[in-house]
Amino acid sequence: KSSTCVTPKIPDRCEPLSSPSNVLEEARTRLHVSAVPDSLPCRETEFEDIFNFVESKILDGTGGCMYISGVPGTGKTATVHEVVRALHRATEQEELPGFKYIEINGMKLTEPRQAYVQMLQQLSNQKATPDHAADLLNKKFTTPGPRKETIVMLADELDLLWTRKQDVMYNIFDWPSHRHARLVVLAVANTMDLPERIMMKRVSSRLGLTRMTFQPYTFKQLQEIVISRMKGLKAFEEDAIQLAARKVAAVSGDARRALDICRRATEIAENLSPSKTKLSLVGMSHVNAALQEMFSSPKVVAMRTASDQEKIFLRAVVAEFQRCGLEEAEFAKIYIQHTALCRIDGLKPPSTTEMARVCARLGSVRLLLVEHGRNDLQMRVRLNVSQDDVLYALKEKSGV
Amino acid sequence: MDGSETPIADTVSSVSESIPCRESQIKLLLSLFGEKRCMTVPAIFAYGHTATGKSAVINSILKTCKLPHVLVNCVECYSSRFLYEAVLNGLYTNNGRQKPETPVKCENMNDFVRLFRHTCMDLHLQNETVYIVIDKAERLREMDANILPAFLGLQELADGNVCVILLSEIVWEKFRCGTGFQEPFIVQFPDYNKDELLRILVRSAPEGYSAEFYQMYLSLVLSVFHIVCRNLSELQHLAAINFRKYIEPIKNGEATESDSRKLWKNFEPHLKKALQTVYLREVSSTQWERMLEESDAGKMMTQQGLSSRTHVELPYYSKYLLIAAYLASYNPAKSDKKFFSKHSDKHKKSKVIKKQERTNNHMLGPKPFPLDRLMAVFYAIVEGKVAPTANIFMQITSLVSVHLLSQVAGDDQIDVPKYKCLVSLDFIKSVARTVNFDVVRYLYDFV
Numbered sequence: 087k088s089s090t091c092v093t094p095k096i097p098d099r100c101e102p103l104s105s106p107s108n109v110l111e112e113a114r115t116r117l118h119v120s121a122v123p124d125s126l127p128c129r130e131t132e133f134e135d136i137f138n139f140v141e142s143k144i145l146d147g148t149g150g151c152m153y154i155s156g157v158p159g160t161g162k163t164a165t166v167h168e169v170v171r172a173l174h175r176a177t178e179q180e181e182l183p184g185f186k187y188i189e190i191n192g193m194k195l196t197e198p199r200q201a202y203v204q205m206l207q208q209l210s211n212q213k214a215t216p217d218h219a220a221d222l223l224n225k226k227f228t229t230p231g232p233r234k235e236t237i238v239m240l241a242d243e244l245d246l247l248w249t250r251k252q253d254v255m256y257n258i259f260d261w262p263s264h265r266h267a268r269l270v271v272l273a274v275a276n277t278m279d280l281p282e283r284i285m286m287k288r289v290s291s292r293l294g295l296t297r298m299t300f301q302p303y304t305f306k307q308l309q310e311i312v313i314s315r316m317k318g319l320k321a322f323e324e325d326a327i328q329l330a331a332r333k334v335a336a337v338s339g340d341a342r343r344a345l346d347i348c349r350r351a352t353e354i355a356e357n358l359s360p361s362k363t364k365l366s367l368v369g370m371s372h373v374n375a376a377l378q379e380m381f382s383s384p385k386v387v388a389m390r391t392a393s394d395q396e397k398i399f400l401r402a403v404v405a406e407f408q409r410c411g412l413e414e415a416e417f418a419k420i421y422i423q424h425t426a427l428c429r430i431d432g433l434k435p436p437s438t439t440e441m442a443r444v445c446a447r448l449g450s451v452r453l454l455l456v457e458h459g460r461n462d463l464q465m466r467v468r469l470n471v472s473q474d475d476v477l478y479a480l481k482e483k484s485g486v
Numbered sequence: 487m488d489g490s491e492t493p494i495a496d497t498v499s500s501v502s503e504s505i506p507c508r509e510s511q512i513k514l515l516l517s518l519f520g521e522k523r524c525m526t527v528p529a530i531f532a533y534g535h536t537a538t539g540k541s542a543v544i545n546s547i548l549k550t551c552k553l554p555h556v557l558v559n560c561v562e563c564y565s566s567r568f569l570y571e572a573v574l575n576g577l578y579t580n581n582g583r584q585k586p587e588t589p590v591k592c593e594n595m596n597d598f599v600r601l602f603r604h605t606c607m608d609l610h611l612q613n614e615t616v617y618i619v620i621d622k623a624e625r626l627r628e629m630d631a632n633i634l635p636a637f638l639g640l641q642e643l644a645d646g647n648v649c650v651i652l653l654s655e656i657v658w659e660k661f662r663c664g665t666g667f668q669e670p671f672i673v674q675f676p677d678y679n680k681d682e683l684l685r686i687l688v689r690s691a692p693e694g695y696s697a698e699f700y701q702m703y704l705s706l707v708l709s710v711f712h713i714v715c716r717n718l719s720e721l722q723h724l725a726a727i728n729f730r731k732y733i734e735p736i737k738n739g740e741a742t743e744s745d746s747r748k749l750w751k752n753f754e755p756h757l758k759k760a761l762q763t764v765y766l767r768e769v770s771s772t773q774w775e776r777m778l779e780e781s782d783a784g785k786m787m788t789q790q791g792l793s794s795r796t797h798v799e800l801p802y803y804s805k806y807l808l809i810a811a812y813l814a815s816y817n818p819a820k821s822d823k824k825f826f827s828k829h830s831d832k833h834k835k836s837k838v839i840k841k842q843e844r845t846n847n848h849m850l851g852p853k854p855f856p857l858d859r860l861m862a863v864f865y866a867i868v869e870g871k872v873a874p875t876a877n878i879f880m881q882i883t884s885l886v887s888v889h890l891l892s893q894v895a896g897d898d899q900i901d902v903p904k905y906k907c908l909v910s911l912d913f914i915k916s917v918a919r920t921v922n923f924d925v926v927r928y929l930y931d932f933v
Contacts, residue, residue, distance in 0.1 A: 442659040443669075450666025459662035460627070 110352045110365055113321035117312070117349045119342050122164055127314045128307040129165050135298060136169045140270055144173070144185050144236045149262030149269040151293050153244075155278045156300025159340030162274050165300075166240050173238070185236040192246030198254045201247055209237070220257065227267040236268045244275040245284065252289050259292035302339025305331040311341055312348055321352065326373045333377050343380075350376040385471050388451060389479035395436060397480055398427050399444050403454070404473050417445065418463040438463070501546050506689070507682040508543050511675060515547055518671065519649070522553070522614040527671045528641035529650045531623075531658050534675025537718040540653045541621055543675075548617055554609070555617035556580050560625035566633055570598040573618055577605050595636045599643050606646050615647045623652035627661060635667035642668075677716055680708060686718060687725055695733075699743050703732050706750060710757045715765070724760065727771050731756050731778045797916060798890075803872065804881045805921050808907070810864035811891055812914045815852035815907035817930040819859065825928050826866035847931050848911065854894045854904040857882075867923065 106112040115121060126133065136152065143150050156162050176182040188208040190201050202219035206212050214222060239258075241247065247254045262269040277283065278299055281290035303311070308331035316322055330351070334344040348368075354375050355368040389400060402423035406415040409423075425435035436444070442462065449456035455468040469476065494516050502509050519526055532540050548555040556576035563569035570592040590605075592598050606612060618640070620626065626634050636643060637650045650670075654661075658672055678686065684704055691700035707725050715721060732753050735741040741748045756778070764774045800808065817825065847853075860882070861874070872878065882905075885891045891905045909917075918925040926932050 439657070439659060442662065446659075446662040446666060450664070452665070458627075460660045462659050 108365055109319060109321050110356045110368070113316060113319055113368075114349055114352050116315045116319070117345050117352070119345050121315075122167075123315060126161055126164055126168055127310050128303065129161050129300075132161075132165050132298060132300060133168060133172075136166060136272070137172060139296065140169060140173060140238060140272070141176075141182065143270045144182055144238075147183075147236065147268055149236075149264070149267045149271075150296065151259055151262055151271045151273065152296045152298065153281060153293055154272060154274045154298050154300065155276065155280065157302055157338065157340070158276060159338070159342040160300040160302055161341060162300050163240075163242055166272055166274065170238065170240075183234075183236070185238050187238045187240075189240045189242070192241070192243035195246070198247045198249045201241075201254055201258070205239070223261070224257070227261040227269060228264050230266045236270060238270045239272065241271060241273045244273045245277070245280055248284055252286055255285060256289045256292070259289060259294075263292060303335060303341055303344075304339070305335035308335055308339070308341060308344045312344060315345075320367070322348070322368045323370065326351065326368050326370050329370055330373050330377070333381070337381070347373065347376045347380060350379065383475075385453060386475060386479045388453060389471070389476060392448075392453075393444075394433070395440070395444050396448055398431065398433075399424055399441070399448065400453070400476050401480060402427050403467060403469060404476050407469070407473060414466050414468050416463070417442075417465040417467060420445075420467060421463075497547070497550060501543070501550055504546055505539055505542050506685055507678060508539050508675070511539075511543055511673060512547065514673060515544065516551075519547070519551070519553070519615065523647075524615070525641075525647055526615050526649045528648075528668060529638045529652065529670035530673060531652045531654070531661075531670040532673045532675060533654050533657060535677055535717075536655060537720075538675040538677060539718075540675050541619075544619055544651060544653070548619070553617055554580075554611050554614060555619060557619045557621065560620060560622040564625070566595075566629045567593060569620075569629070569633070570595075570601075574598070574601055574605055577602075577609065577616070595630075595632055599636070599640070602640075602648075603644050603646060606644075606648075612646065615649055617649050617651060619651045619653065621653045623654040624656050624661070626652075627663070631664065634661065635664075638668045638670055678718060680712055683708065683712070683716070683718060683721060687722060690722065690726075692729065695743070702746055703729065706732075706753065707757065710754075710761060711765070714761070720765075723771070724765065727764070727775060728753075728757065728760060728778075730775070798913075800917065801881065802921070803868070803878060804885060805917050806868045806923075807860070807864055807878070807881055808885060808890055808909065809914060809918055809921075809923060809925060810860055810867060811855075811885070811905060811907040812909065812925070813867070813928055814855040814859050814863050816847045817928070818847070819855075821930045822859070822863065825930075826863060852906045852908070854906050856902050856904050858902060860905065867928070 106115050136154070139150070139152055154162050154166070170187050173182065173185065174187075177184050186209070188205060190204045192198070192201075195201055195204065197216075199216035199220075202216050202223055203214060206214055206219040206222055209223075209226070212219075212222070241258060244255070247258070249255075258271060258273075261267045262271050273293070281293050285293070305328070309327055312322070312327050312331065316327075327348070330344055330347045334340060334347065337343075351368050351372040355366060355372045358372070359366045389397070392400070399420070402420050403415065405423045405427070406420050407413060410419075421438060421441055424441060428435040442459065445454065445456060445465075445467065446459065448454045449467075452470050455470050457465045457467075459465065494513070497516055498509065498512050501512050505512070515530075518530065532544065534540050545557065547553075554577070556573055557580070558569060558572045558576065560569065563572045571590060574590040574592055590601060592601055606616060618637075620637070626637070637652075640650050641648050652670065658670070684701065687704050687708075688697055688701050691697055704725060707721070707728065711721060711724060715724075732749060735745075735749060735752050736743060741752075760774070763769050764771060769777070813825075865872070882891070886893055886905070890907075890909055892908055894904050894906050914925055
């Protein structure tokens with residue numbers, strides 16, 4: 087009866103998406119984060135490990151858990167998807183017995199217990215309340231049945247399945263340990279020590295010790311990823327890719343960041359090239375401009391473009407901090423400093439009302455951390471940037 | 487007739503006829519409102535002291551110009567849901583249209599904006615400015631954090647011609663919080679000065695008396711009260727209830743209307759007395775009017791006033807307990823030995839010298855003391871032998887429950903609780919007089 091409902095569908099585009107017309111556009115589509123390549127470079131060993139683990143479980147007809155961790159953008163989910171794709175290919179060639187693949191993502195669930203509902207829906211296309219779904223799944227996994235298929239489950243964003251009683255995590259890791267369950271769970275999260283930090287003893291012991299950590303990409307790997315995507319396309323200079331890779335590897339080793347910077351660099355190159363037909367290669371200068379855009383602190387820019395009174399206010403805050411040696415000052419004290427600074431500059435000092443407005447604006451753009459306006463003169467003010475940043479940003483302007 | 491068609495000057499004169507001394511504010515608001523179909527500022531914040539005509543001016547402008555508006559008071563609409571529903575339902579009822587069959591239900595800001603747009607469509611208000619007047623707007627700060635920013639930007643959110651008017655007694659600085667919002671247009675309503683007050687008050691002259699006569703009376707009232715009170719409604723009230731006393735000699739035939747000196751002689755002591763009694767609400771206005779009829783008003787009011795009601799009947803030991811609590815609260819603990827132990831006159835000399843530099847304990851307010859000290863002081867001052875029965879401890883807790891004492895740091899009820907004494911010196915003096923105990927002799931500040 088559930089098959090009567092219509093499949094949800096997005097309306098079609100009025101005009102089809104234009105296909106890339108020049109080299110840089112082609113490069114941009116290939117560099118898009120969502121364009122996952124067929125083979126993931128630099129993750130061969132991890133692929134091998136996960137593949138072997140799942141394959142052995144499928145062949146043995148047993149269940150098990152694996153915990154996969156790594157900082158964002160290191161290819162965890164992509165590798166798991168790749169493994170599943172390879173396993174599917176193997177089953178098609180009848181090298182492996184068949185299996186069913188399901189996937190839950192903690193971020194997509196409104197509430198941890200919705201995981202049961204999702205699991206049940208993907209397994210048997212049934213809809214149920216979380217409690218009922220948990221019962222059904224429990225029955226399915228703990229009682230012997232005529233089921234032959236192994237179930238491979240990817241539990242992404244595992245840390246969001248955390249509840250106070252940890253019953254969701256407990257069940258997900260407990261079911262594979264039953265003899266008849268034949269469930270393989272691949273749990274993915276960002277922190278390496280998540281099982282020790284947030285899980286109870288009985289939950290983390292069920293998770294087992296099969297763990298894998300995805301290290302952040304080194305600059306060579308990042309370079310290889312970009313080059314592999316650019317195969318057969320002459321859009322980048324070698325050094326330009328290396329610069330992007332080195333900069334990203336130094337900060338986070340996030341492949342998405344590297345791809346984003348390269349994409350932005352192609353856009354900059356296209357804008358700067360003399361004509362539409364004769365496009366230049368993406369060079370060091372373009373990548374450098376993209377890096378400046380994405381890594382530079384907007385706070386310094388905000389302080390430099392602030393109005394005169396706002397600049398004086400920031401200087402007054404720093405002066406007050408230096409006077410009293412604390413990192414927090416009352417508005418009334420800053421007002422005194424501000425009027426003094428105004429007199430030095432030969433400006434008319436503002437009234438407290440105007441000052442409150444200046445302070446509120448700086449607070450609303452988060453250059454300052456301010457309290458609620460109701461404790462007006464006693465309002466305490468802190469800087470949200472370092473004092474050196476303030477002095478650096480304001481000195482360059484006034485020094486000229 | 488259409489309000490927007492009449493020139494602004496006409497409206498100004500008609501509104502300021504009912505509300506004098508507010509021409510500049512009326513002119514400013516009317517020019518802000520502009521014509522009906524024109525867009526106006528998204529939000530106006532009007533502030534000024536109590537009774538400076540904020541609500542009156544805005545209400546009468548909206549009424550005379552027949553602008554579609556809704557008035558809500560944040561004291562009545564104490565939760566965001568009530569506020570939304572009051573605005574939406576008020577839009578229907580205030581504008582003389584038929585009521586919707588079912589009252590509008592609205593839970594959150596998102597629904598409010600959607601329903602507001604629908605309501606404006608329903609009532610055909612798209613082509614004119616809708617005004618939402620929110621009185622006592624300072625209460626908005628205690629509601630959900632999104633209300634104030636959303637109301638200030640309602641014109642943009644609802645994509646319609648709407649103006650939100652916030653009325654408050656406090657300045658705009660005290661509303662700012664978080665990541666900021668659209669600043670409203672700020673209109674200040676300044677206080678009335680003495681002449682303006684006179685001009686407004688004289689409008690309510692009772693019939694039968696000339697305006698000059700009433701103005702004379704009002705200037706007498708103002709000469710006494712203007713130092714302490716500039717609140718228009720308070721002065722109006724005082725002028726109304728005291729007028730009967732002023733004209734008493736005329737009615738008796740002792741004086742005429744022109745006999746101002748005699749009238750003043752007769753009236754002045756009453757006004758001075760009114761300042762101490764009826765203005766502080768120690769006697770209610772009905773009592774005051776009744777007392778004015780009897781000639782010896784002053785004698786009555788000293789006995790009947792609220793402050794003279796500080797006389798409370800207490801049980802015998804409770805009185806001593808209260809005195810002991812007062813002494814423990816206002817005397818430093820190290821002076822207890824001097825006051826309450828038998829032989830300790832030796833140190834008296836040195837204490838007296840130091841007295842000059844110590845601060846007055848009565849200025850700093852009561853200090854907390856433990857139960858042990860209270861009982862020690864109690865046994866030192868009470869006459870005869872008193873057993874520490876349950877009754878005595880019961881009386882301490884009942885003193886707490888009638889708010890003559892208060893328990894501080896009340897986490898532990900049983901193990902040495904701490905108390906503070908909350909009564910005034912006059913009160914404790916009168917209590918001590920009933921048991922023939924001289925409190926002042928035992929108070930560190932007065933020795």
